[in-house]
Amino acid sequence: MLIRAVAALALLWALPVAAHDGDHGPPPWQGASAWPDRIVATFDADPSHTLAVNWRTAANVKATRAEITLATPDARIDLVGRSVTAQTQRVDLDAVMLGGKLINVAANDALPAVAYHSVRFEGLTPDTLYAYRVMGEDGHWSEWFQTRTAPKSGRIRFIYMGDAQNGVLSLWSRTIRAAFQAAPDARFMLHAGDLVNRGSRDVEWADWFRAGSFLHAMIPAIPVAGNHEYDMADPDDAARRRILSHLWRPQFRLPVENDLPAVVHETAYVVRYSADLHVFVLDTNQPDMAAQAAWLDVQLKASTARWKVVTMHHPIFSSGGDRDNKVGRDMLLPILTRNNVDLVLQGHDHTYARGLLDAAGQAPRRAGFKVGDTLTTMFVNSVSGPKQYQFRKQGWDDYAPTGVKLERQGENGQFFQVIEIDGNRLSYTAYTTDGVQYDAAIIEKRGTSKRLIKNDNTAPPTRRFGNTLPYKSPDF
């Protein structure tokens, strides 16, 4: 009994203390331990031959490793795992060194340091099911996670979600779990920015990882940095420019594009998923987008992929409140259309919007696109968390001179999207969190032209604040 009491006291002592967690103190799933947690798979190289994984432990784990093997049906795959040494870095949660200066991260006051670990599994076979596990302190292994490498080409599906941001454990968890139920074979999950509300606040990431749990380890993430991932400021910077969360790079191992400035390394990058699909990720939080715009243009021109998808947090065509992203539109829209980008996936506006644009010079299709029409690019803004805005009053009418037409909109709902690439067809479906289809489109390529062959945008009725349950802005 005495031993148990002492152990309980020791555990209490070890729990991190945070002053910013409301009335309840830090939740038990926030603190790091000898065991690996916050396990997330990503791509930082060719997804058909490699897989990157990050995880976290208490700071005293200074060296560790992971294991991988083919996910065969044999009972003891654990006997044949190939070991890969991890790269480890200590992360101080309550302070960050920036340009030789120490910046206090008030949101994490007095939280103990942690260790982030990562590996890149290499030499993998395309379109093959693997099992891997990661270790904390010696012998403290995670369970084995099964994940499939990218095919060289062929049919794949992936999940796309807009801002999770608020109530991530309480209310966003049902979106990511419903998305998995709708597409359990999804090859990756694309998160279009504002994954959490305050990107440097550790407890919010604790909730993000708990909400997705083993899904983050099984289905690699393609994360986009939103404005809420930028939330610290150098106290000596008169302009109070915000800084990318100090947790972003340790917890997501992502491609480093050496042609881009270091400030956007691991936030602006390319994933060449297969011969059929190329994903281009932008960091639209930068005050000057010129370097990324020029880089994107070069990357798109050089791409031989059948389908080109661009993702960024701030939408080209705004849909929330009275927003208008003219600067982004002026700089990026010509690059997207000129390079025949097929699909643009965005967040930030806390509404649902899907529009189509035909850059072939026809007059704007004021009546909407019909099945059989040609098009250049499909644009989507979506939201997966509980924070909701009113839809822009004029819709996209004032954007008509660009050729874009809003095909479907929605308010006061949490959405996820499943996108299938299968040869010449791209099938897009948006769902509400109850798993019911809200919107769908299919695009088919023939030679250089692209046609709309399905556009299911009428049922169920358009979600409005006036015809749905009462809404209150989340204060969490």
Ligand SMILES: [Fe+2]
């Ligand atoms: Fe945002």
